[in-house]
Amino acid sequence: MKTEIYYFSGTGNSFAVARDLAEKLNAELIPVTTVYKKQNFELTAESIGFVYPIYDFKPPKPIEQFIENIKNLNFPYIFAVCTAGLTTSSSLIYMKKLIESKDGILAGGFSILMPHNGIGCAKITDEEHQKMIASWKNQLNPICEYLINQQNGSIDSTSFMEIFLNKRNRKMLPAAFKLLFHILTKGIDSLALVAADNCISCKTCQKICSVKNIEMREGKPNWLKHCAGCFACFHWCPKNAISMGGHNMDMKQYHHPQVKLIDMMI
Ligand SMILES: Cc1cc2nc3c(=O)[nH]c(=O)nc-3n(C[C@H](O)[C@H](O)[C@H](O)COP(=O)(O)O)c2cc1C
Known part of the structure; x- marks a missing residue:
């Protein structure tokens, strides 16, 4: 059976998961940003998977746009694996509904806890990172078995309250409040991505931005208007020169330790 895995990833967590799945399932690995704009895209594989990070309880926009553009989603066996820095919440239910709106069926939806790469991520320790990365390896085989047997009906979800109940997640709250306060007092534009003088x-x-949202102007990056919100530009900058309007919002550079810059260049 031919299997294709369409993935999106900013800092490598989802790429590492997609790569492991592809190896076990003998699947073809396809960056979604190479196909997401193609109208009436026709799938040919009997089994397809989507692997991606959760952004604000939803899949990244390129994944959504790709699904919208597929013309025969009613045909294959479909699975989704999302990587979450905090909690899955209802993001896979959202994905299930999105796929159903295109006459497809989400047969399996799995959530993998991985290091957080968004606002507040500096609060997560290296030890916590290592634990999360190691625990994925225990989930890999059961998920592959489920997919090889073409099982149905398992969609992970957690309550929204888990964000507050989980000690690790609670460490994010000061950064979330700081962000909210900043937006309310200074406006969202004050947090636009910028490069400092050490650029x-x-x-x-520009090369790491998989949706081509960065243009160089007079040697400096300039962000256009279709950012997917992955923060790859911030995390992979060799000089740590990129910030949100000069503010770091409790973020520190991160990428999955087994993923290299070259793996991410599409
Ligand atoms: C803008 C943004 C929003 C995020 N929103 C969520 C979220 O709602 N829930 C969650 O669990 N993690 C959230 N995260 C964390 C990422 O989903 C998580 O770190 C993911 O593993 C990153 O995958 P990647 O390395 O493939 O880019 C967010 C990260 C970013 C950058």
Whole structure:
């Protein structure tokens, strides 16, 4: 059976998960950003998977846009694996409904806890990172068995309250309040991505941006209007020169330890 895995990833967590799944399932690995704009896209594989990070309880926009553009989602066996820095919440239920709106059936939806890469991520320790990364390896085989047997009906979800109940997640709250306060007092535009004076014009940010939202102007990055919100530009900058309007919002650079910059360049 031919299996294709369409993935999106900013800092490598979802890429590492997709790569492991592809190896076990003998599947083809396809960056969704190479196909998401194609109208009336026709799937040919009997089994397809979507692997992606959760952004604000939803899949990234390129994954949604790709699904909207597929013309025969009623045909394959479909699964989704999302990586979450905090909690799955109802994001896979959202995905299930999205797929159903295109006459498909989400047969399995799995959530993998991985290091957080958004606002507040500096609060998570390296030890916590290592634990999360190691525990994925225990989930890999049961998920593959489920998918090989083409099982149905398992969709992970957690309550919204888990964000507050989980000690690790609670460490994010000061950053979330700081962000909210900043937006309310200074406006969202004050948090636009910018490069500081130590930018060396290496173009890594432009090359890593899988939705091509960065143009170089006079040697400096300039962000356009279709950012997917992955923060890859921030995390992979070799000079740590990128910030949200000069504010770091309790973020520190991160990428999955077994994923290299070259793996992420599409
Ligand atoms: C803008 C943004 C929003 C995020 N929102 C959520 C969220 O709602 N829930 C969650 O569990 N993790 C959230 N995260 C964390 C990522 O989903 C998580 O770290 C993911 O593993 C990153 O995957 P990647 O390395 O493939 O980019 C968010 C991260 C970013 C950058």
